[in-house]
Amino acid sequence: MLSALEEKRDDEILRFDDFQIIQKLGRGQQGLVALATNPNGKQFAVKFFCPSFEPFQTVSKERFIREIQILLKLKHRNIVSIYAAGSAKWDDTINKWRTSPKFDDMNEVLYYVMEYVEGKKVKEIFYKNIEHYEPSPQKCTQKNLGLFEQLIVQISTAMTFFHEKEIVHRDITPDNIIYSEQDGTFVIVDFGFAMYLKSPPLSDPQNIRKQAFLDFASAQEGKMDQIADQYSFAKMLSGLLDSFSLCYTDQRYRGIRMVLDKAMMEKREERYKSMAKFIATLAPYLYSHPYNYVFQIGSFLIPRTRFGSFTGRINIPCSGFVPTFKEMLDIVDTAEFQRLRGGSPTWSDPFCLSWCYSHEI
Numbered sequence: 001m002l003s004a005l006e007e008k009r010d011d012e013i014l015r016f017d018d019f020q021i022i023q024k025l026g027r028g029q030q031g032l033v034a035l036a037t038n039p040n041g042k043q044f045a046v047k048f049f050c051p052s053f054e055p056f057q058t059v060s061k062e063r064f065i066r067e068i069q070i071l072l073k074l075k076h077r078n079i080v081s082i083y084a085a086g087s088a089k090w091d092d093t094i095n096k097w098r099t100s101p102k103f104d105d106m107n108e109v110l111y112y113v114m115e116y117v118e119g120k121k122v123k124e125i126f127y128k129n130i131e132h133y134e135p136s137p138q139k140c141t142q143k144n145l146g147l148f149e150q151l152i153v154q155i156s157t158a159m160t161f162f163h164e165k166e167i168v169h170r171d172i173t174p175d176n177i178i179y180s181e182q183d184g185t186f187v188i189v190d191f192g193f194a195m196y197l198k199s200p201p202l203s204d205p206q207n208i209r210k211q212a213f214l215d216f217a218s219a220q221e222g223k224m225d226q227i228a229d230q231y232s233f234a235k236m237l238s239g240l241l242d243s244f245s246l247c248y249t250d251q252r253y254r255g256i257r258m259v260l261d262k263a264m265m266e267k268r269e270e271r272y273k274s275m276a277k278f279i280a281t282l283a284p285y286l287y288s289h290p291y292n293y294v295f296q297i298g299s300f301l302i303p304r305t306r307f308g309s310f311t312g313r314i315n316i317p318c319s320g321f322v323p324t325f326k327e328m329l330d331i332v333d334t335a336e337f338q339r340l341r342g343g344s345p346t347w348s349d350p351f352c353l354s355w356c357y358s359h360e361i
Contacts, residue, residue: 084112
């Protein structure tokens with residue numbers, strides 16, 4: 001099949017079950033991924049088991065089957081969907097593939113069919129040297145800041161989802177996340193090293209995983225769990241954050257840096273207990289997640305002079321740790337705000353607001 005794809009031959013071997021294999025999409029540590037279409041022209045990706053490391057073929061097959069079993073249990077917009085899986089064998093007598101939904105015959109070709117995510121890998125979006133994962137100053141600009149923040153939120157959400165099902169990925173890297181421009185989603189596409197927390201670990205030498213994002217402290221302790229996944233993702237984001245530093249206020253940058261540094265602490269017990277806690281702590285520093293400045297009941301607009309008391313609690317979304325003058329003007333004359341405010345009836349006048357800000361709210 002591989003030679004037929006590389007030589008672009010119209011070969012019967014490329015007619016796989018109900019699919020027509022079109023082209024090779026990539027080659028990973030476990031196998032070949034090819035683009036295919038069904039009779040209706042819908043595109044899919046088919047992953048065939050053909051490991052790069054022959055000495056670990058038996059273990060790799062077990063891992064490939066485990067990947068299929070895990071993906072069949074995960075339904076999430078930021079995780080690649082799987083539609084069919086099984087084993088296949090080429091039959092020379094009828095010149096076609098025979099497929100089965102079972103994995104009984106380990107001599108047959110194992111495969112699974114998944115959604116085709118058309119887009120770019122994270123390493124193509126933000127990096128200039130994709131071999132050494134060197135962020136690109138030309139790509140890490142204000143224009144792509146929204147994508148960077150979407151990456152943080154969406155992948156954190158996906159990781160929270162499978163961690164709560166006691167599944168760990170163990171290979172979070174820029175190679176394994178694709179951004180779909182069609183619907184604006186980041187999708188984790190490779191669960192080749194994933195496992196259930198309670199499953200006995202399979203032998204997988206560390207040198208067949210990306211060293212740049214591997215949590216060596218966890219690996220040495222034999223604890224490649226949710227905390228190790230958290231480290232890998234934080235390590236990826238940490239490298240990109242410095243390139244985006246000019247896009248953030250000092251407060252926001254320091255806040256994000258603080259969260260990422262904690263997620264990469266050398267002592268595992270000092271990291272966040274979950275991805276849910278990680279993103280909950282980080283999100284308020286993102287531009288896509290406005291701060292909420294809270295005026296409590298009985299608080300004052302200017303505490304020092306006890307001016308403008310509030311008879312109700314109100315949250316004001318703002319771009320910084322306190323509302324800007326413009327943000328206050330946008331909100332101050334709304335009916336809801338007027339109902340909740342107290343004190344002088346003239347405090348909402350723009351001149352009064354200017355005075356408030358000049359006197360250190």
